[in-house]
Amino acid sequence: MDKDLKNKSFGESLEIATEHKQKSFCGKYLFEFIHQKNVNIIDDITPLSKLFRSQLIETGFLISKIDLLEQHDDPDGTIKFVFGLQGGTRIESVRLKDGDRNTLCISTQAGCRMGCKFCATGQLEFQRNLTAAEIVDQVYQAERLCGRIDNLVYMGMGEPLDNFDNVMRSVEILNDKHGRNIGIRHITISTCGLPEEIKQLALSPIRPRLAVSLHAPDDVIRAKIMRVGKKYHITEILESLKKYQGATGKRVTIEYCMIDGVNDQIGHAHSLTRLLRPLKVNVNLIELNPFPGCRYSASSPGQIQQFAKVLSDSGIETVIRFKRGRSIKAACGQLGATWLK
Ligand code: SAH
């Protein structure tokens, strides 16, 4: 049985209390102290009786914690945190500043199994899935270090839907009104597009916003730059998005990384327009961010603008995403870049 109290939902915390013959409000204290007050020591949850605290400790319960190893600040306000997890694993999270609002980009896996050739994380060896506790703790540690987080994006290291259960558990915990209470409209999951999991997400009781990394106008180009593109056809991904939109009515963001001479031609923009027309989407065009050993280069600003114009002219809301945090290797696709050999 998992003994990490930070992994437990609100309902499970109540059950732990009642199983120990305590009133259920003791479970409420457990959850509140861990997820609102950021307490990491069972004995510091002082409203609980001494007896209950020592019972929890004796039966092996604990509250896990990730450790800050490094902090890097970019002059543009971006901060990268390197965290150490149990067993020596390292991950990175990034705080971005939008005016007076703070966004945190969090990791869900150490490494990634999807093998996108333009992404530094995809070049690392996959180590393991993060637990829900390790995911939520990135938020608590970042808030302790640099203030309140307003928006959360699951766009750090790893493929969130490849760690579905822990990711959804972390969303439930962060969204819970007894805990950190981050509004569901302020949480976005970014995926390389796993159709079965997108359909599962559509049926889930808690549905965050969804961003899909498409990056190609057809299967041939996609399979060339993303290993996962060999497994799923774009039509399967779009079908799953239709189901998601049918169930949620929500607009989906399509992410498209602009790679020089690979997916950035005007003909590609027209093909993309045809693919996306049946859906309610907005498109983020991302200039490719380089990392050591990356075989691709970024499209020119002029090429990106022309591409964006084709999409906008056909009525698709399109935004060109600014590069941020490059000097500290904290931009999209650069996480883990400093660990590449
Ligand atoms: N695995 C998820 C989330 C993490 S990647 C996903 O792929 O969506 C977050 C975003 O960064 C994705 O849109 C991804 O395609 C993009 N990205 C990866 N490498 C990049 C690079 N070198 N330059 C710009 N964006 C990149």
Ligand code: SF4
């Ligand atoms: Fe994994 Fe996303 Fe990077 Fe692809 S882009 S390797 S899915 S983290």
